[in-house]
Amino acid sequence: MTDEAQRPALAVRGVSKAFGTNLAVADVTFDLAAGQVHALLGGNGSGKSTLIKMLAGVEQADAGTIDIAGSTLSLPDMTPAKAAAAGLSFVHQQRSTFPELTVAENLAIGGPGFPRGAGGRIKWSRARREAGEILERFGIEAHPDQLLGELGQARQTMVAIARALRTQGEGEGILILDEPTVSLPHTEVALLLAAVRRQAERGQTVILVTHRLEEVFAVADNAILLRNGRLVDEVAPRSLTRNDLVELIIGRAVEEVAPTGGAADAPVVLEVEGLTAGPVGPVDLTLHAGEVVGIAGLVGSGRSSLLKSLFGFLPAEAGAIRLDGRSVKLDSPRRAMRAGFAFVPENRAEDAAFPELSLTENMSVSVLARYFKGGRFLVRRERRDADALLETYLIKAQSVSDALNSLSGGNQQKAIVARWLRRDPKVVLLDEPTQGVDVGARAEIYGLVQRAVQAGSVALVASSDSEELAAICDRVLVLRRGRIVGEIPRDQLTSNRIERLAHGDGEEEVA
Numbered sequence: 001m002t003d004e005a006q007r008p009a010l011a012v013r014g015v016s017k018a019f020g021t022n023l024a025v026a027d028v029t030f031d032l033a034a035g036q037v038h039a040l041l042g043g044n045g046s047g048k049s050t051l052i053k054m055l056a057g058v059e060q061a062d063a064g065t066i067d068i069a070g071s072t073l074s075l076p077d078m079t080p081a082k083a084a085a086a087g088l089s090f091v092h093q094q095r096s097t098f099p100e101l102t103v104a105e106n107l108a109i110g111g112p113g114f115p116r117g118a119g120g121r122i123k124w125s126r127a128r129r130e131a132g133e134i135l136e137r138f139g140i141e142a143h144p145d146q147l148l149g150e151l152g153q154a155r156q157t158m159v160a161i162a163r164a165l166r167t168q169g170e171g172e173g174i175l176i177l178d179e180p181t182v183s184l185p186h187t188e189v190a191l192l193l194a195a196v197r198r199q200a201e202r203g204q205t206v207i208l209v210t211h212r213l214e215e216v217f218a219v220a221d222n223a224i225l226l227r228n229g230r231l232v233d234e235v236a237p238r239s240l241t242r243n244d245l246v247e248l249i250i251g252r253a254v255e256e257v258a259p260t261g262g263a264a265d266a267p268v269v270l271e272v273e274g275l276t277a278g279p280v281g282p283v284d285l286t287l288h289a290g291e292v293v294g295i296a297g298l299v300g301s302g303r304s305s306l307l308k309s310l311f312g313f314l315p316a317e318a319g320a321i322r323l324d325g326r327s328v329k330l331d332s333p334r335r336a337m338r339a340g341f342a343f344v345p346e347n348r349a350e351d352a353a354f355p356e357l358s359l360t361e362n363m364s365v366s367v368l369a370r371y372f373k374g375g376r377f378l379v380r381r382e383r384r385d386a387d388a389l390l391e392t393y394l395i396k397a398q399s400v401s402d403a404l405n406s407l408s409g410g411n412q413q414k415a416i417v418a419r420w421l422r423r424d425p426k427v428v429l430l431d432e433p434t435q436g437v438d439v440g441a442r443a444e445i446y447g448l449v450q451r452a453v454q455a456g457s458v459a460l461v462a463s464s465d466s467e468e469l470a471a472i473c474d475r476v477l478v479l480r481r482g483r484i485v486g487e488i489p490r491d492q493l494t495s496n497r498i499e500r501l502a503h504g505d506g507e508e509e510v511a
């Protein structure tokens with residue numbers, strides 16, 4: 001082999017970053033072999049995003065260099081422009097693509113731009129031809145004139161990847177995918193991973209940040225493991241069992257959580273009849289004490305709308321809701337909360353978090369009345385409870401006074417789940433509850449949901465992760481176009497079955 005062939009595609013040397021006294025990334029050094037998929041793994045708060053942001057030049061490193069394509073770059077001096085020039089291409093979870101524009105327009109935006117002629121007029125025929133060439137190069141089945149939003153989720157992400165890589169020669173540079181499959185249904189995940197694998201086989205070096213271990217086993221040649229900001233190991237995942245990998249990531253084994261079995265002969269807690277709200281309905285539901293019921297369905301099937309209408313965010317146009325046999329009117333979140341409903345929304349940043357406020361404040365907004373006594377606010381008690389929640393929910397923070405937005409994404413999610421479960425709700429509504437949450441805390445959250453329902457409550461869990469639903473639910477209801485098209489009981493519950501029903505393959509099985 002020549003020196004060129006042996007040289008790593010990326011060498012990371014001595015990278016460090018502290019936030020105050022918190023060493024988020026501590027002297028991390030590794031090499032990435034070219035043409036491979038490297039998973040960047042670690043528990044919540046282990047430093048993955050901070051490391052990626054330093055490579056992208058959006059977070060200033062304290063120390064460290066990278067070697068790429070024969071040049072050495074200082075990370076404290078990195079900027080987004082330098083990162084792009086060095087061949088580092090990023091595709092984030094929230095793709096910056098535009099569903100209402102065409103594929104060709106999406107491929108032109110943000111890069112070299114549209115080809116222009118005299119007077120700055122856009123040359124559409126050339127833009128289309130170039131888009132067609134890019135689609136072909138990346139093996140994406142789409143037409144340049146198609147609206148991006150008409151494509152499936154996986155192909156939309158592939159367009160974002162093609163856009164990020166379009167100015168690189170075949171196999172040049174590094175493609176960095178930051179949790180690209182969050183909220184993608186299973187079949188779409190498989191399509192996207194196959195495309196990533198194809199790119200690697202053609203020589204592309206890829207860094208994949210993910211919490212989903214099945215993806216690591218499916219596509220990664222190598223895994224870089226971070227714990228508390230330090231590099232703890234580099235392994236070939238295929239040489240490990242799932243449990244070995246979990247232990248390496250979070251430093252301990254994780255117990256599988258199984259449903260405790262809310263029985264159909266237990267008393268009925270929640271009854272919904274003919275609920276119609278926005279894109280949902282009419283929907284009937286009957287939940288028995290102790291049940292965890294999953295809501296599956298493709299993007300746009302109405303999963304989130306159903307939960308939102310049960311929490312009074314989305315006004316119901318028709319229908320009746322009974323809680324413990326008594327009729328309840330849920331026309332506002334305040335009323336829903338009073339009635340004993342709790343809701344962890346999918347979109348934490350917009351709907352749930354107070355990013356600038358402390359962790360304590362974010363966790364106690366749901367129970368503020370507990371801390372008012374005789375005109376005084378019990379600050380010490382609030383703090384003591386917050387400290388306890390940190391332990392119960394394995395939230396990694398320096399202190400409960402930290403602003404929520406200084407926590408890693410997964411830890412913010414745990415804080416919002418803690419906020420709601422601490423109210424001992426009667427009906428727990430969870431929308432994508434383990435989004436961005438690591439394998440350890442995920443099992444912990446499942447366990448807490450189980451525990452929350454054991455005293456006679458019920459939980460409705462909407463998730464795009466059919467494996468998650470199959471693992472934790474007593475039964476799963478599948479939504480299509482706002483209606484329940486099937487119910488899968490525990491003894492027949494597999495992710496495959498959920499996916500098939502969600503896509504409308506096979507029989508409809510309305511219970």
Ligand SMILES: Nc1ncnc2c1ncn2[C@@H]1O[C@H](COP(=O)(O)OP(=O)(O)OP(=O)(O)O)[C@@H](O)[C@H]1O
Pocket residue numbers: 019022023024042043044045046047048049050051396397405406407408409410411436438
């Ligand atoms: N802007 C910030 N201010 C203060 N501390 C921060 C900031 N960003 C990150 N941190 C801290 O740095 C550490 C690493 O966080 P980072 O977001 O890199 O973790 P992560 O591995 O990406 O986690 P997750 O899997 O939850 O996304 C955490 O302790 C976090 O609280």
